[in-house]
Amino acid sequence: MKEHASNYKIGIIGLGYVGLPLAELFLEKGNTVYGIDTDERKINMLNKRQSYLSDYKKNEIRNLFSKNSFHVGTTFNVIEKVDVIIICVPTPLDDHDQPDLKYVIGAAQNLLPHLRRGQLIVLESSTYPGTCEELLKPILESTGLLVGREISLAYSPERIDPGSKWELEHIPKVVGGVTPSCTSYAKEVYEAVFKRMVVVSSPRVAEMTKLLENSQRYLNISFMNSLLKICEELDISLWEVIEAAGTKPYGFTKYYPGPGVGGHCIPVDPLYLLWKSREHHIDLPFIELCRQVNEDMPSLIVERVAKTLRPKELNECNVLVIGVTYKKDVNDMRESIALHIIEQLLESGVKVDYFDPYVNELKIGETVLHAVPLTARNMRNIDCTLILTDHSNIPYELFVKHTPVVIDTRNATSKVADRKNVILL
Numbered sequence: 372m373k374e375h376a377s378n379y380k381i382g383i384i385g386l387g388y389v390g391l392p393l394a395e396l397f398l399e400k401g402n403t404v405y406g407i408d409t410d411e412r413k414i415n416m417l418n419k420r421q422s423y424l425s426d427y428k429k430n431e432i433r434n435l436f437s438k439n440s441f442h443v444g445t446t447f448n449v450i451e452k453v454d455v456i457i458i459c460v461p462t463p464l465d466d467h468d469q470p471d472l473k474y475v476i477g478a479a480q481n482l483l484p485h486l487r488r489g490q491l492i493v494l495e496s497s498t499y500p501g502t503c504e505e506l507l508k509p510i511l512e513s514t515g516l517l518v519g520r521e522i523s524l525a526y527s528p529e530r531i532d533p534g535s536k537w538e539l540e541h542i543p544k545v546v547g548g549v550t551p552s553c554t555s556y557a558k559e560v561y562e563a564v565f566k567r568m569v570v571v572s573s574p575r576v577a578e579m580t581k582l583l584e585n586s587q588r589y590l591n592i593s594f595m596n597s598l599l600k601i602c603e604e605l606d607i608s609l610w611e612v613i614e615a616a617g618t619k620p621y622g623f624t625k626y627y628p629g630p631g632v633g634g635h636c637i638p639v640d641p642l643y644l645l646w647k648s649r650e651h652h653i654d655l656p657f658i659e660l661c662r663q664v665n666e667d668m669p670s671l672i673v674e675r676v677a678k679t680l681r682p683k684e685l686n687e688c689n690v691l692v693i694g695v696t697y698k699k700d701v702n703d704m705r706e707s708i709a710l711h712i713i714e715q716l717l718e719s720g721v722k723v724d725y726f727d728p729y730v731n732e733l734k735i736g737e738t739v740l741h742a743v744p745l746t747a748r749n750m751r752n753i754d755c756t757l758i759l760t761d762h763s764n765i766p767y768e769l770f771v772k773h774t775p776v777v778i779d780t781r782n783a784t785s786k787v788a789d790r791k792n793v794i795l796l
């Protein structure tokens with residue numbers, strides 16, 4: 372195998388929420404990056420120095436290109452030039468809630484004509500244990516280049532948290548290669564840009580690490596959501612309980628309830644694990660339970676709206692929904708629970724308005740909604756404000772002041788001085 376470079380030529384496949392920040396990090400540390408995305412719209416926007424991600428402003432996109440070491444396109448022929456190929460494509464579920472690896476397979480197949488000796492391929496997409504060794508390795512080896520001999524293959528889970536304060540380089544980087552030489556090559560590349568490396572014994576361990584992290588979160592948030600009903604029945608604020616319990620200096624970690632778990636990761640990854648377990652005839656009842664809790668959340672929220680607005684019927688009510696993305700401060704709508712809640716409200720005959728600084732238009736079935744400007748006038752006929760996503764920089768005091776009742780599923784109104792008309796879910 373060839374001696375590894377110190378300044379690498381990196382090919383990043385998939386320039387989304389994961390791939391673009393990773394490209395930025397490698398660029399910042401003096402590497403050359405070839406970014407490939409099959410979505411022409413994204414490549415065109417990058418070429419016009421425009422942003423499609425909420426974490427990037429226009430000038431930040433411009434900065435990515437400032438050293439002439441970032442090259443983007445939709446075709447794979449540049450792969451011949453690179454030392455390292457990092458795959459960051461989506462790993463969604465199919466219609467039967469099973470892993471849909473068509474993007475990973477597609478990306479691997481696109482690479483084949485351009486692969487050459489000495490290259491390292493790393494999968495970063497979240498996936499079930501075994502993907503690298505059972506799925507990716509045979510595809511790559513169909514070229515005749517053997518993993519651990521002519522080429523290297525590793526898995527390194529992406530742990531970025533879009534919309535948060537965490538800087539990518541400070542998030543410890545887990546890697547596991549198919550062979551010891553694959554691991555050491557992957558470690559060498561990533562430690563050139565990440566502050567701390569965590570080397571594990573195999574890709575399977577690294578794949579499982581990611582699923583454990585996200586499943587733990589799924590379980591804990593779902594558990595909190597499952598406590599909402601009993602707390603309401605007992606006239607207890609779960610939020611107050613969590614804050615009190617969080618003062619225990621050991622053995623308790625705070626997780627918060629919400630309108631339901633959304634996004635491309637937390638509700639998806641545990642089902643990858645469930646699928647793999649079933650393949651081995653092993654049950655994972657915790658994950659099944661969480662899925663049930665999550666699926667029940669939209670009805671629970673709509674029931675709460677109905678109860679709050681009684682004696683008015685839902686079909687006589689105007690509800691203003693605040694926040695529709697799956698979490699705060701991102702423009703990501705994937706698996707957003709808000710879509711299901713709004714759909715149920717519309718089906719019940721509610722007149723729904725919404726506001727979200729990141730989403731101008733929303734299509735739910737045949738209905739198209741447009742974000743309304745936040746003015747006192749627009750709130751005049753609103754019966755209830757329903758906060759589903761707690762974006763920063765939203766004037767929450769406005770709804771508390773101008774709408775009769777606010778149902779707050781995120782404790783977004785915690786800093787509003789007088790919130791007698793706020794119902795915390």
Ligand SMILES: NC(=O)c1ccc[n+]([C@@H]2O[C@H](COP(=O)([O-])OP(=O)(O)OC[C@H]3O[C@@H](n4cnc5c(N)ncnc54)[C@H](O)[C@@H]3O)[C@@H](O)[C@H]2O)c1
Pocket residue numbers: 384385386387388389390407408409410413459460461462474477478479481495496497498529530531532533635636
């Ligand atoms: N978004 C997150 O917060 C996050 C965090 C950690 C891990 N992950 C994982 O990282 C992976 C990517 O997630 P994301 O949020 O960046 O998705 P994304 O949809 O934002 O980006 C993926 C990109 O890959 C492109 N793509 C699809 N097939 C391709 C192909 N064959 N060749 C080139 N490009 C292709 C898509 O056009 C898209 O732009 C997923 O497995 C996800 O679970 C995501």
